Amino acid sequence: MVHSGEQAAPTLHDLPEAGAEPDHSDGSAAYQFLGTRWNLQIISALLDGYTRFTEIALLLNLNSRTLAERLKHLELEGIAVRRGHNQIPVRVEYELTAKGQALREVVSEIRKWALQADGQTAMEVIGETNGGRYAEHDILRIR
């Protein structure tokens, strides 16, 4: 991408060509989008009120190159908007559009799942380790 016009997921908007084969392939654009690395985490961060570029980069420990690309993608999808307050020092804020806010439910469910999944995993671990102590793994952190 860096090479010739960065571009992550097929921009939601796109259809293989009206006359092509009844291709069920690509799977819904939504899955494609949500299934793209970092997108969920970034959205999650935005939902939690993190709006600054650097803030998010630090939070997710994500390099600026990738974050910039993803945010640009979110903008194209109409999921987030960039609001640049031209002042010194530069201050930019990203926030979710209605479409982006609508993902709150999705993220919410994911968090629920992660929690119970953690529980189940913990039980498995407990089963195979002795003592009431948790092993030094299986701690699902939800950002």
Place this chain on the structure above:
Amino acid sequence: MVHSGEQAAPTLHDLPEAGAEPDHSDGSAAYQFLGTRWNLQIISALLDGYTRFTEIALLLNLNSRTLAERLKHLELEGIAVRRGHNQIPVRVEYELTAKGQALREVVSEIRKWALQADGQTAMEVIGETNGGRYAEHDILRIR
């Protein structure tokens, strides 16, 4: 993977080392997992009752190599189980565990989102195109 023990997402189970830096980085394993290409689609397919290997491969237009790897991963995560009926011709079925079934809510929310996202997008498109006809794009297909 084929090369040296294929392995997609960090197996949910894993922690950078108890004594490491308070690394908030990696983001929850759940996001890592759901944010891995194909996982969501495969789970969605399983939720919809598609249980056969070939069936899923065709449905998602996914090659066997990748599908096999992902399914193996799902098994390791305790999200799906492989049930091999030893008969001729070979017949294998994959089904979700309780942990996997729990993802139904997540998938459900994603579908809802995709639908309304589609609506919003359609409206935008309508706004910039004339006539009541939809442009030949923006058709969100849900797996």
Place this chain on the structure above:
DNA sequence: CCGTATCCTCTGGGATACTG
């Protein structure tokens, strides 16, 4: 039918350095 084994290409994305 259900995979595994190879080969091989493409690109995601980290590291690093630099601008406005």
Place this chain on the structure above:
DNA sequence: CAGTATCCCAGAGGATACGG
């Protein structure tokens, strides 16, 4: 601070062929 520009490579994953 908020990116952009490069360099660069491990690894995702498609195509193809084969095996139980």
